[in-house]
Amino acid sequence: MTTEHTGTPTLAELEARASAHRDRPAFGHSALISCDRLVRVFTTDGVEVQALQGLDLLVQEGELMALVGASGSGKSTLMNILAGLDEPTAGAAKVAGYDLLTMGAKERLRYRREAVAFVWQQTSRNLLPYLTAAQNVALPMQLRGKTRRTRKAERATELLDLLGVADCRDRRPQQMSGGQQQRVAIAVALANEPKVLLADEPTGELDSHTGEQIFAAFRTANEELGTTVVIVTHDQAVASEVRRTVAIRDGRTSTEVLRRTQVDAATGQESLISREYAMLDRAGRLQLPAEYTRSLGMRERVLLELEEDHIQIWPDDQEH
Numbered sequence: 001m002t003t004e005h006t007g008t009p010t011l012a013e014l015e016a017r018a019s020a021h022r023d024r025p026a027f028g029h030s031a032l033i034s035c036d037r038l039v040r041v042f043t044t045d046g047v048e049v050q051a052l053q054g055l056d057l058l059v060q061e062g063e064l065m066a067l068v069g070a071s072g073s074g075k076s077t078l079m080n081i082l083a084g085l086d087e088p089t090a091g092a093a094k095v096a097g098y099d100l101l102t103m104g105a106k107e108r109l110r111y112r113r114e115a116v117a118f119v120w121q122q123t124s125r126n127l128l129p130y131l132t133a134a135q136n137v138a139l140p141m142q143l144r145g146k147t148r149r150t151r152k153a154e155r156a157t158e159l160l161d162l163l164g165v166a167d168c169r170d171r172r173p174q175q176m177s178g179g180q181q182q183r184v185a186i187a188v189a190l191a192n193e194p195k196v197l198l199a200d201e202p203t204g205e206l207d208s209h210t211g212e213q214i215f216a217a218f219r220t221a222n223e224e225l226g227t228t229v230v231i232v233t234h235d236q237a238v239a240s241e242v243r244r245t246v247a248i249r250d251g252r253t254s255t256e257v258l259r260r261t262q263v264d265a266a267t268g269q270e271s272l273i274s275r276e277y278a279m280l281d282r283a284g285r286l287q288l289p290a291e292y293t294r295s296l297g298m299r300e301r302v303l304l305e306l307e308e309d310h311i312q313i314w315p316d317d318q319e320h
């Protein structure tokens, strides 16, 4: 309540306002991954490139979601930050309780060993060539040093089995197909029970059938182990299989597609409903799709009208 006659709030009112603000939950407080106005600037030969330009992203625990975007839009930059391999220039990024901006070297190491895991596009980058599949899976557990030796071997077998590559147990990477190597790589990534599994174009080097098997392995990790999975992909088949696909454009999240299955009450038939949403940032900014604005000749200014349950956007009627 303001003191309308003077326009000046009392001290008690100011205190009430401040505490209301303090008690309001922080942005993304319940999310497992939260990126808040994330910025990453690269400077090469005095030239600045803004790879991330205030990116907002929330991922809830237990999600399996895809990130898509044109080449150069900032996907790999974001993944490297989430993996703890790179540091943001500004903004906030928190994953599984770790603050990616302020964590020190020791905490960063623990974060990378225990909280997140990564699967790369290049199959050769994921596995050590001179170790068998089982030894590759046991290695992260060895580095972490918290698992008994017999348990390590057991867990390696369980994971290889879960991902359908138990028969590769004693083979080295060059004795496996690309698809088998990627499934073993997922087993390696899951060895220390990470909260988050990140994958950058994991099906990029594979044919579509093998790509489907790899995607099924990520789904297994998500459904059976509860691991939160974020996959960067150009693969339309992968992007259309997940419940949520977030598009990145020019270093920001621009649109989001949500899918759900609907069962027809009369026939019992299932159909997939997919809806595209535009992202509204916390300052209220909204990016309209270029094809929409172009088709209506919208440029610098648009007319807004608030209706009861929606907002109308019209081309500028004062334009000469």
Ligand SMILES: Nc1ncnc2c1ncn2[C@@H]1O[C@H](COP(=O)(O)OP(=O)(O)OP(=O)(O)O)[C@@H](O)[C@H]1O
Pocket (backbone or CB within 6 Å): 042, 043, 044, 049, 050, 051, 069, 070, 071, 072, 073, 074, 075, 076, 077, 078
């Ligand atoms: N280490 C770096 N030094 C300078 N510029 C960089 C660096 N890494 C990325 N960039 C630039 O940042 C922008 C975003 O790059 P990024 O690799 O994140 O895009 P991407 O969406 O992953 O692209 P792609 O799909 O081709 O992998 C690009 O303009 C890129 O040239």
